[in-house]
Amino acid sequence: MNYKSKSLLINYVSVPELLSCLIPDIGLALLAGALKKEDHLTKILDYSTLETIKRFCPSKHLQEEFREISGDLENYFQESKFIDSDLLNNFDLSRYKGLLEKEKEEKSREIKKIINEIDKEIQVMKPDFIGFKLWSGECFIETVEIAEEIKKRYPNLRIIGGGPQVDWSQEHIYDVTDVFDVLAFGDGDETIIEVAEYCIGERDIEIIPNILYKKDGKVCFNDSRMVKDLDKLPLPDYSYETYPALKANNKLKVFMLEESRGCPHTCNFCIHPIKSGDRWRIKKPERIISEIENIINTHNSRYFRFSGSNTPNLLQTQIAQEIIKRNIKVRYSSFGHINAYRNCDYSLMRAAGCESLLFGLETGNYGLQKDVINKVIKVEDAEKVLNDCKRSGIKTVVSVIYPNPKETEETRKETLEYLRKIKPDGAFICMPFIVPRTSWFIDSDKYGIDIPSKEKHIRFMMTYHVRYNGHPILWNFGSHKINNLDFRQQGLECGRFVDDIKKIGLATQVTEEEMLFASIVKEDFMDFALKYQRIRNNCDMEGLEKLITNLNENVCNVSN
Numbered sequence: 001m002n003y004k005s006k007s008l009l010i011n012y013v014s015v016p017e018l019l020s021c022l023i024p025d026i027g028l029a030l031l032a033g034a035l036k037k038e039d040h041l042t043k044i045l046d047y048s049t050l051e052t053i054k055r056f057c058p059s060k061h062l063q064e065e066f067r068e069i070s071g072d073l074e075n076y077f078q079e080s081k082f083i084d085s086d087l088l089n090n091f092d093l094s095r096y097k098g099l100l101e102k103e104k105e106e107k108s109r110e111i112k113k114i115i116n117e118i119d120k121e122i123q124v125m126k127p128d129f130i131g132f133k134l135w136s137g138e139c140f141i142e143t144v145e146i147a148e149e150i151k152k153r154y155p156n157l158r159i160i161g162g163g164p165q166v167d168w169s170q171e172h173i174y175d176v177t178d179v180f181d182v183l184a185f186g187d188g189d190e191t192i193i194e195v196a197e198y199c200i201g202e203r204d205i206e207i208i209p210n211i212l213y214k215k216d217g218k219v220c221f222n223d224s225r226m227v228k229d230l231d232k233l234p235l236p237d238y239s240y241e242t243y244p245a246l247k248a249n250n251k252l253k254v255f256m257l258e259e260s261r262g263c264p265h266t267c268n269f270c271i272h273p274i275k276s277g278d279r280w281r282i283k284k285p286e287r288i289i290s291e292i293e294n295i296i297n298t299h300n301s302r303y304f305r306f307s308g309s310n311t312p313n314l315l316q317t318q319i320a321q322e323i324i325k326r327n328i329k330v331r332y333s334s335f336g337h338i339n340a341y342r343n344c345d346y347s348l349m350r351a352a353g354c355e356s357l358l359f360g361l362e363t364g365n366y367g368l369q370k371d372v373i374n375k376v377i378k379v380e381d382a383e384k385v386l387n388d389c390k391r392s393g394i395k396t397v398v399s400v401i402y403p404n405p406k407e408t409e410e411t412r413k414e415t416l417e418y419l420r421k422i423k424p425d426g427a428f429i430c431m432p433f434i435v436p437r438t439s440w441f442i443d444s445d446k447y448g449i450d451i452p453s454k455e456k457h458i459r460f461m462m463t464y465h466v467r468y469n470g471h472p473i474l475w476n477f478g479s480h481k482i483n484n485l486d487f488r489q490q491g492l493e494c495g496r497f498v499d500d501i502k503k504i505g506l507a508t509q510v511t512e513e514e515m516l517f518a519s520i521v522k523e524d525f526m527d528f529a530l531k532y533q534r535i536r537n538n539c540d541m542e543g544l545e546k547l548i549t550n551l552n553e554n555v556c557n558v559s560n
């Protein structure tokens with residue numbers, strides 16, 4: 001077969017921390033589907049795998065050193081224990097940072113090997129371009145390191161970056177590196193075809209939508225364009241030929257299911273409507289079901305997580321109706337919005353296989369909801385939705401930001417009271433992220449967010465690494481202040497709030513997808529989450545392989 005172009009698409013996330021990082025990457029699978037449909041050859045090299053976790057596992061000696069100083073702080077969230085204030089106040093931060101440096105040295109040896117592996121792929125395929133998915137966190141710096149070395153070895157090979165980091169940071173990526181010939185933001189499905197044509201000299205760069213690039217030292221932005229009809233998109237390509245990491249148990253065989261893009265709400269902290277549009281674009285339920293059937297037929301998996309940030313309630317109902325009509329046995333989890341979900345038919349959704357839902361609350365205080373978050377959710381509405389879910393057997397997680405800008409002792413108490421009243425199965429507490437291009441970033445002064453240098457803050461957000469399971473004191477530090485609290489104090493406050501959540505008897509830091517994973521092996525979700533944490537903290541690679549194998553062996557089963 002004569003292909004128009006050849007490419008490698010790379011997903012590198014450094015050390016995949018969450019179990020959900022092993023879910024196959026729908027973004028790259030979609031790009032591969034689009035390329036293949038137009039006769040462009042492509043292959044996905046996904047390093048977010050079990051193999052990568054194993055190869056980045058710190059040496060025994062380093063593991064012991066970490067354990068010695070972090071102790072209980074490492075698996076703080078899911079344990080029901082509380083952290084002694086002496087441990088926090090006396091925490092040896094500089095020694096901890098020293099250990100992180102040592103960890104970096106160990107990792108850099110593996111990164112060199114990864115570069116050589118990519119090099120071998122290049123020699124075999126001789127691609128016209130390489131596309132990197134760019135995330136934020138330490139993985140961004142490492143991806144840049146990989147891309148720069150590849151560029152050094154193959155100066156004429158075009159290197160493209162795309163994905164969430166570009167949505168956040170846009171032209172600021174060029175302050176860090178010039179390695180990317182093109183950066184793609186927003187929807188990539190149509191852009192990737194035009195980028196491929198550009199890379200083989202068949203399209204002018206000026207007319208490709210959703211990209212930025214450098215010309216004569218200046219950054220040029222092209223127009224943005226969203227995919228109008230999601231139903232017309234090719235199916236994501238999860239074939240072993242295109243996506244070899246899916247072989248064996250290197251990835252988790254739970255799949256993302258794209259039902260919608262965009263969100264009509266404009267919460268002040270959220271990038272989603274900026275990236276994907278401030279109105280919903282939805283797929284027809286029949287099309288969604290055909291994607292489900294495709295996964296069942298090719299990978300024998302019946303477990304899905306919807307990828308939309310705010311799945312419309314009507315679509316939820318229609319998907320459930322269609323699943324029941326066709327008698328397809330599946331389990332799935334999704335995000336939802338309490339205000340829109342007040343009258344959902346939860347019994348129907350449960351009967352269709354809905355296992356768990358995550359609702360963004362952010363705060364229980366009306367003033368903060370209105371002035372800081374821009375999402376007002378009445379306690380009685382939340383109570384009704386969560387009770388309805390409970391009665392139907394659907395588990396719920398509510399996410400809360402703490403400390404919010406303008407947070408006070410009073411608002412803190414109100415949020416706790418609110419949570420006590422609505423009793424979700426889990427509460428997920430996040431520190432506030434001040435994401436570039438959002439209202440919290442642009443109008444920071446209005447919210448009492450003190451960002452000494454916006455340039456520096458963007459740089460910080462590019463590499464910000466959340467250690468999801470460790471106490472926030474272990475997270476890396478920005479220079480911005482919220483309510484006059486520096487970053488370390490925000491971390492301590494967040495930890496104090498998590499302690500209070502535990503005291504009111506709620507499970508913390510468990511996600512709706514972990515609830516879905518636990519249902520595959522019919523375990524209590526908290527036991528499952530804790531087991532995963534212990535395995536990771538003990539670097540028990542055998543245990544991890546067993547856990548993933550067990551999940552993958554059971555994704556074909558759905559029982560009541």
Ligand code: B12
Binds near residue numbers: 031161
């Ligand atoms: C579902 C989800 C996940 C799933 C991902 C499942 C999967 N592997 O596909 C899970 C739970 C694993 C996950 C994990 C993480 N996530 Co997440 N996630 C999301 C969420 C809710 C939806 C993403 C999605 O599926 N979108 C739909 C698909 C189709 O879009 P897409 O993947 O972005 O790809 C499109 C474009 O971006 C573009 N594109 C993507 N890559 C490339 C590459 C090239 C070359 C080109 C041209 C185009 C292109 O084309 C694609 C098709 O249109 C978003 C929030 C949101 N609604 O966007 C956060 C979000 C993307 N996640 C975020 C983060 C930080 C993470 C983590 C890094 C967290 C962590 N520190 O561990 C991890 C790492 C991811 C990993 N693979 O290991 C951030 C991204 C921030 C950033 N700037 O990087 C977001 C925006 C949430 C937030 N905090 O605001 N995530």
Ligand code: SF4
Binds near residue numbers: 264267
């Ligand atoms: S937080 Fe949720 S509801 Fe608010 S804008 Fe983002 S996606 Fe929409």
